[in-house]
Amino acid sequence: MPSPSWLLLGAALALFVGQRLIASIIWNRKYKLPPRVPGIPFFGNTFQIPPTQQGPWAKDLAEKYGEMFTCKFGSQTWVFLNSSRVVNDLMERRSAIYSSRPEWPMTQDIISGGSRIVMMGYNDHWRKLRKIMHSILNSRQTEVYKPFQDTESRHLLWDYLHNPDKWYTANGRFANSVIMSVVFGRRSQLGEPATEKLFETIEDFLSNVQPGANLVDGYPVLAKLPTFLQWWRPRGLRLFHKTRKVYADEVRNINQKLADGKQRDCFAVQFLEQCEKEPDINETQRLFVLGSLMEAGSDTSKVSVSQIIAAACTYPDWVPKARAELDAVCGADPQRLPGFGDRAKLPYITAVVKEGFRWRPNIAEIGTPTTLIKDDEYEGYKFPAGTVFTWNAWAIALSPNEYVEPERFYPERFLNEDLNNPLKGHWSFGPGRRVCTGWHVGEANVFIAISRLLYCFDFEEVPGHPIDTLRIPQLAGGKAPFAVNIKVRSEKHAQLIERECSSVVDLQY
Numbered sequence: 001m002p003s004p005s006w007l008l009l010g011a012a013l014a015l016f017v018g019q020r021l022i023a024s025i026i027w028n029r030k031y032k033l034p035p036r037v038p039g040i041p042f043f044g045n046t047f048q049i050p051p052t053q054q055g056p057w058a059k060d061l062a063e064k065y066g067e068m069f070t071c072k073f074g075s076q077t078w079v080f081l082n083s084s085r086v087v088n089d090l091m092e093r094r095s096a097i098y099s100s101r102p103e104w105p106m107t108q109d110i111i112s113g114g115s116r117i118v119m120m121g122y123n124d125h126w127r128k129l130r131k132i133m134h135s136i137l138n139s140r141q142t143e144v145y146k147p148f149q150d151t152e153s154r155h156l157l158w159d160y161l162h163n164p165d166k167w168y169t170a171n172g173r174f175a176n177s178v179i180m181s182v183v184f185g186r187r188s189q190l191g192e193p194a195t196e197k198l199f200e201t202i203e204d205f206l207s208n209v210q211p212g213a214n215l216v217d218g219y220p221v222l223a224k225l226p227t228f229l230q231w232w233r234p235r236g237l238r239l240f241h242k243t244r245k246v247y248a249d250e251v252r253n254i255n256q257k258l259a260d261g262k263q264r265d266c267f268a269v270q271f272l273e274q275c276e277k278e279p280d281i282n283e284t285q286r287l288f289v290l291g292s293l294m295e296a297g298s299d300t301s302k303v304s305v306s307q308i309i310a311a312a313c314t315y316p317d318w319v320p321k322a323r324a325e326l327d328a329v330c331g332a333d334p335q336r337l338p339g340f341g342d343r344a345k346l347p348y349i350t351a352v353v354k355e356g357f358r359w360r361p362n363i364a365e366i367g368t369p370t371t372l373i374k375d376d377e378y379e380g381y382k383f384p385a386g387t388v389f390t391w392n393a394w395a396i397a398l399s400p401n402e403y404v405e406p407e408r409f410y411p412e413r414f415l416n417e418d419l420n421n422p423l424k425g426h427w428s429f430g431p432g433r434r435v436c437t438g439w440h441v442g443e444a445n446v447f448i449a450i451s452r453l454l455y456c457f458d459f460e461e462v463p464g465h466p467i468d469t470l471r472i473p474q475l476a477g478g479k480a481p482f483a484v485n486i487k488v489r490s491e492k493h494a495q496l497i498e499r500e501c502s503s504v505v506d507l508q509y
């Protein structure tokens with residue numbers, strides 16, 4: 001005969017299981033999700049998703065399950081949207097309820113001090129910061145950026161001519177220096193410690209934000225543990241202080257230059273002055289507004305330019321067409337560099353830039369997750385509030401249902417009536433209300449850099465080191481993610497670079 005305490009325990013267990021069963025019956029009557037990818041109890045698919053480069057994994061699942069499938073990462077339910085049609089229907093058209101973000105107790109609350117805009121929920125604070133970002137990144141601001149993009153892309157050509165082995169760092173310097181010039185009123189130099197540290201913090205952030213990277217991000221309930229039991233916290237705080245210091249050093253520089261009367265007018269000066277009147281934006285939030293701009297504005301353009309270089313090496317048939325267009329405008333016997341003023345005469349280059357964004361979207365291979373804020377129904381499915389949605393970027397970009405010969409780099413696919421709308425025809429800047437706020441700047445960065453690089457240089461694979469374009473890592477620890485042979489097109493092109501670019505190399509502000 002079991003003792004009364006065993007009976008009590010058995011009854012409690014039966015009650016618990018019964019409750020769970022009833023809850024699950026009610027849940028299943030009320031909600032219906034797309035096909036689930038089988039996982040293991042409690043952890044779901046947490047250990048199946050690769051820690052980085054998740055695109056090929058999620059693409060294979062899309063091929064198996066169709067337009068939508070469901071995964072469980074920790075306690076979160078994720079629905080992957082695998083076609084432009086469903087991304088349009090949900091994340092774009094119903095963006096008013098599909099634009100919040102999941103909780104990230106480690107990556108947002110600790111590592112980012114709750115202040116990285118890209119991970120903020122859809123709330124008033126995000127709206128306020130988004131407005132600030134928009135004020136310096138909107139279409140009317142493009143004229144402000146152009147002189148800096150012109151200068152920095154000249155410097156880029158000079159770097160490629162004199163330091164071809166540092167081409168990847170040069171791409172990073174170019175992108176970073178454009179945004180630094182506008183935001184902080186200063187240029188950045190090749191190999192400069194401040195720039196390297198910034199790129200390091202970007203990698204810290206990106207490697208932590210991946211699903212499965214931090215248990216507590218998958219199970220936010222763990223954040224309710226007493227602080228001393230949160231084993232992840234010390235590491236998170238170390239990363240937070242490291243990141244904050246990188247941003248704070250820039251602000252310290254500004255203050256020093258202001259005191260010395262040497263600071264140029266720039267966004268940071270105006271923003272920090274404005275913040276004095278807005279006490280609800282605290283010190284950390286101010287630093288992360290400035291830091292998010294540096295961060296989001298640097299890595300993305302660097303990676304996008306590099307992808308087009310990989311495409312020139314591996315699918316070179318489009319390069320002569322791009323060259324012919326550039327030569328028709330600037331002379332086969334090089335007279336001058338292409339510039340923004342030539343844009344209307346360079347539709348093929350605009351298509352190259354667009355195809356570069358589509359081709360291998362490795363900035364966000366499985367998109368960026370958003371959270372549904374209220375129950376919703378779609379084509380027989382019923383989604384509960386709190387479900388996480390993402391556009392399956394890799395699967396969509398490489399689907400033959402979306403694009404003819406999707407693996408090929410084929411700019412012609414964008415020579416249509418939407419050519420001059422950089423957001424149409426691919427999802428690389430994201431959908432709906434969370435669409436990248438810096439796309440005007442990013443697109444123009446890639447346009448000016450690529451038109452000038454293609455005009456002046458030849459790119460080829462290094463014998464014995466083929467480029468696996470489906471596996472180019474976004475996080476490469478600061479090293480070039482693939483090998484490339486870079487040669488100036490002719491002696492005359494080299495002279496053009498010396499003539500038109502040397503003067504900007506030592507330019508300092």
Ligand code: HEM
Pocket residue numbers: 117118119120130133137179292293294296297298300301304357363364368369428429430431433434435436437438439441442443445446
């Ligand atoms: C050049 C290529 C670029 C690409 C491919 C790119 C891509 C993206 C993507 C995929 C997102 C997430 C969108 C979503 O969640 O739906 C994003 C967000 C963002 N991007 Fe970009 N980006 C680029 C350039 C830039 C630049 C130059 C800046 C600023 C200087 C910038 C600033 C931002 C910001 C602030 C966000 C967060 C928006 C929010 O959550 O409200 N981006 N970007």
